[in-house]
Amino acid sequence: xxxxxxxxxxxxxxxxxxxxxxxxxxxxxxxxxxxxxxxxxxxxxxxxxxxxxxxxxxxxxxxxxxxxxxxxxxxxxxxxxxxxxxxxxxxxxxxxxxxxxxxxxxxxxxxxxxxxx
Amino acid sequence: xxxxxxxxxxxxxxxxxxxxxxxxxxxxxxxxxxxxxxxxxxxxxxxxxxxxxxxxxxxxxxxxxxxxxxxxxxxxxxxxxxxxxxxxxxxxxxxxxxxxxxxxxxxxxxx
Numbered sequence: 579x580x581x582x583x584x585x586x587x588x589x590x591x592x593x594x595x596x597x598x599x600x601x602x603x604x605x606x607x608x609x610x611x612x613x614x615x616x617x618x619x620x621x622x623x624x625x626x627x628x629x630x631x632x633x634x635x636x637x638x639x640x641x642x643x644x645x646x647x648x649x650x651x652x653x654x655x656x657x658x659x660x661x662x663x664x665x666x667x668x669x670x671x672x673x674x675x676x677x678x679x680x681x682x683x684x685x686x687x688x689x690x691x692x693x694x695x
Numbered sequence: 696x697x698x699x700x701x702x703x704x705x706x707x708x709x710x711x712x713x714x715x716x717x718x719x720x721x722x723x724x725x726x727x728x729x730x731x732x733x734x735x736x737x738x739x740x741x742x743x744x745x746x747x748x749x750x751x752x753x754x755x756x757x758x759x760x761x762x763x764x765x766x767x768x769x770x771x772x773x774x775x776x777x778x779x780x781x782x783x784x785x786x787x788x789x790x791x792x793x794x795x796x797x798x799x800x801x802x803x804x805x806x
Contacts, residue, residue, distance in 0.1 A: 582737075609792055611794065613796070619798070620783075620796065620797065620798030620799055621738075621783060621796040621798070621799070622796075623793065623794070623795070623796070626793060628792065633791060633793075634791065634793060669737065669738075671794075673792070673794075683729065683740050683743060684729070684740075684785070684794050685740070686731075686737035686738050686739075687737060688736045688737045689736060689737055
């Protein structure tokens, strides 16, 4: 089975440019999560979707960040304009929420390594 | 505010040592606790714990949950250099199905 697929794997961009990160969740998973990981702050939840609907975006740092999930198999995280402090690894993850199951495993993509110079 | 705290932040040991990693949580409507290992890329799943006192084992790794004291430990016996990684724990919120991660423990095993 294909796992969570993210693109690009690496991106280096100049400050002020728009960055779009893409994610394809595991087929059949109905929850999708965007995380950001840095040495200082660890793994932070930015936003998550359930059945394509944003449930909690309280982790989105500011208005420069936006995320969409137009359908069950695709999501984007956009940063516009980008700043050097946005440099981090951005992970997309997905899970399935079966009722009656005590807990569910979350599966991560390989991450998009973003450097803003 | 829901939070997950891991300790120690980093640890350096020698091959053959046994290590214990700690994870405490304060999460309303707690559902389960998960452990992940992260090497160079994506975190990979190790354990999911939902009940207190029941040890999960996989080879040299084991983990247990204490829902009364709100913590979990991950034990690694006879450590090997391949165990060097960041170990993350996450608490799953029951109502929102939101995963809250700790900052991780960075383990380095020296040959």
